[in-house]
Amino acid sequence: MKKIYDFAIDLTLDVISGKWKPAILCHLGEHKTLRTGELRRMLPGISQRVLTKQLRELEEDGVVSRQVFGEVPPRVEYSLTEEGRSLREILISMSDWGNRHAQRENQAGQEIEIHNGSKSGFEKM
Amino acid sequence: MKKIYDFAIDLTLDVISGKWKPAILCHLGEHKTLRTGELRRMLPGISQRVLTKQLRELEEDGVVSRQVFGEVPPRVEYSLTEEGRSLREILISMSDWGNRHAQRENQAGQEIEIHNGSKSGFEKM
DNA sequence: CTGAATCCCTTAGGATACTG
DNA sequence: CAGTATCCTAAGGGATTCAG
Numbered sequence: 024m025k026k027i028y029d030f031a032i033d034l035t036l037d038v039i040s041g042k043w044k045p046a047i048l049c050h051l052g053e054h055k056t057l058r059t060g061e062l063r064r065m066l067p068g069i070s071q072r073v074l075t076k077q078l079r080e081l082e083e084d085g086v087v088s089r090q091v092f093g094e095v096p097p098r099v100e101y102s103l104t105e106e107g108r109s110l111r112e113i114l115i116s117m118s119d120w121g122n123r124h125a126q127r128e129n130q131a132g133q134e135i136e137i138h139n140g141s142k143s144g145f146e147k148m
Numbered sequence: 149m150k151k152i153y154d155f156a157i158d159l160t161l162d163v164i165s166g167k168w169k170p171a172i173l174c175h176l177g178e179h180k181t182l183r184t185g186e187l188r189r190m191l192p193g194i195s196q197r198v199l200t201k202q203l204r205e206l207e208e209d210g211v212v213s214r215q216v217f218g219e220v221p222p223r224v225e226y227s228l229t230e231e232g233r234s235l236r237e238i239l240i241s242m243s244d245w246g247n248r249h250a251q252r253e254n255q256a257g258q259e260i261e262i263h264n265g266s267k268s269g270f271e272k273m
Numbered sequence: 274c275t276g277a278a279t280c281c282c283t284t285a286g287g288a289t290a291c292t293g
Numbered sequence: 294c295a296g297t298a299t300c301c302t303a304a305g306g307g308a309t310t311c312a313g
Contacts, residue, residue, distance in 0.1 A: 025259040030266060031246030032170040032239055038249070040165055042306070045157040059275055070307060075276055085253060096274040097313080106252065113245055114157055116238050121156030124163070127231065128210060134150035141155060167286065184295055198286060200296060221294045222293080278311075292297080
């Protein structure tokens with residue numbers, strides 16, 4: 024089915040929006056390649072179902088690639104595609120903006136807390 | 149209530165995610181200031197209710213400011229705050245990435261169409 | 274170990290009508 | 294003109310169980 028957007032921004036947002044997608048992209052950016060279980064352990068609270076769903080969507084959008092090894096027990100590895108790596112700058116600036124914004128809002132009385140599992144993402148690429 | 153994020157990216161995403169928010173930010177970026185009705189006409193299909201909701205959230209997040217003129221009939225003007233203007237770079241790179249991504253995906257057989265109501269947003273800032 | 278199948282619930286967004 | 298109040302639905306996530 025044809026997807027239509029009024030703004031290119033909406034397309035980008037579509038790709039990276041998802042409760043765990045930014046985290047997944049950051050982790051994959053830092054570790055090059057990760058198995059399903061490793062990823063799951065890095066995302067406390069995520070369920071198996073949701074994890075695979077988020078990964079499928081990222082794969083569908085061409086930013087993550089999935090490699091299946093025909094072994095027993097099963098072994099599946101995920102990594103960023105070139106397309107996925109090209110998101111780096113955007114994720115970094117979003118991370119920076121978020122940190123600055125949190126500071127300002129907190130000074131203005133808001134209560135925002137950021138754990139920063141990855142300050143700007145992709146450190147070790 | 150205290151908001152907690154694992155990644156600063158999620159906070160930024162929280163601020164700009166919303167069906168009409170990117171469009172609103174772009175339009176406000178280009179026109180400096182817009183009345184409710186002008187904005188509504190620039191967003192074909194949006195309902196009054198949703199428009200005010202999106203605007204309230206953007207205001208709540210400190211990226212948009214709302215100015216009420218005590219006139220009859222009512223007159224309300226919206227504009228970006230300094231905080232909102234600081235989103236410019238991010239929105240532009242997201243727009244660029246989206247356009248490039250659409251091209252590549254279309255060459256790969258996908259069907260993505262972008263009208264580009266604003267190619268990179270904020271042209272006239 | 275990885276993932277599919279169910280079932281459920283919350284919420285963003287839409288349609289519509291009404292008010293100052 | 295700008296905004297609120299209701300009502301409704303579609304979809305993203307979550308919990309749990311089963312399967313190769």
